[in-house]
Amino acid sequence: MRRPRRLLRPRRHSPCARLLWIPGAAIPGLGLGLAAQADPAPALEPLRAEVASLALEAELAAGSDFYLVLDRGTPSLTLYHQGTALRRYEVSGLAVGRARRFFAPARPLDLGGRIWSGARLAPERRVERVEMVSDEATPPDPTGAVSWVPPAPHELNPTPAVFRVRYADGLSIEIRAERASASGEAAGPAPRRAGIARRLAWWLADRAVLLVPGGGGQGRLRIAMPADEAGALYRSLPAGSRLLIRGA
């Protein structure tokens, strides 16, 4: 009787065919090796940027100054002191200004990687300071009535429609107060319209600073905020506070 053929038994491979397995198995390994040998430097850059930003933040947290942290990614603006968040201001829009001089790009300013100091408001806040001399003072009304009630903060310093926070070394942040908050509700008292003279002065100053020899190296940011948030920032920003900008 003839022996049945074992149909499921694999054929024996020839020695030549066996040799083909070796490069066939090696190809995926080679691919993995090549992938590993691809330039690893780009993957390190975001990590280096994050560490650099954290180092600056640690430096600010160790100090005694108030500082703002503007996160371009979110965007968000938060006031800190010694690493502790004090007040978060709602930001509805953020734009970065590109400097141009006679239609050509001017030297840009690196916004990140450093701490900006010396915040100054423009226009400046009004300060009402009453001065009393002891021998001219009079006793208070025994009924508790007061003859003069000082204005509330928003009455003394109404929210400007546009104001700037200027830092040393060429950075200026323009805050624009929007009428409505992000939730759509009316955002408190209407912002005071910026004086035409002041806005014209800013317009001329922005051009003048770029036209001087060696000009450029100026940074401008424009932030839109609900009016009540912009007003709170305007009235409460500590003078001389610092700023850190986190990259997107």
Next chain:
Amino acid sequence: MRPLARLFRRAAGRAPRSPRGRAALAVAAAGLVGIAGGTGFRFDAAGAGRVAPGPPGDGSAGPARAATALTMTGEPRAAASVDAKSARAEAGRLRAERNRLQARIGGRVPRGPYIVVDRGENRLYLRRGDDIRLTAVVSTGSGAVLREAAGQRRTWVFETPTGRFSVLGKRTNPVWVRPDWAFLEEGKAPPASTRERYEYGALGEYALELGDGYLIHGTLYERLLGRSVTHGCVRVGRDDLRVLARAAGTGTPVFIF
């Protein structure tokens, strides 16, 4: 339109007739256009400003450079593997540095509740991390100046100080021991006896001591809350003060800006 046309004709009539004059006028006009339309800042939301990372601020070494070692036969594959190894080591170092910095920053943040006073808005917040437990309308320092006309000729500026403080103590039904300025601003001489300085009920139900005579306390004048009327202390309404007194204790951080 007539006044404009008249103006244009007048200007055209006064325009220089010589070629040199007209060339100068054209250059001046081009310069004005360049300044007005081509100089300044153009804003776009995408953000063209570079946010370049700076060097680490803690004195550590800068970014590691990729190794360029070659084998004896000059094979490039060995050099690439050295690059990958050094990059992995660098990534590990950076991650460790990142964790260390985050821990350093986080170490300064209060673990429990803390109080934030906003002088510009006359608001007080009781916070725990990102959570705001209480928002209160308060009164802070008026900024008024009192000068003593005779005697020691002292000057007081009634401002609420800024910075970080701690609650040093909590008093229930505190008695106000009126300082010298409280008499001088009423045109009276400060009394010699301490007993004559006691005033009951003026500070409300609770007072949180911040040091140097500054307190967070209650008030009889709740209608003036929201205005800067105090002599430096922070006045809080009765209901909000009760919440504050329950949540805060000795050692609670207080931030004033």
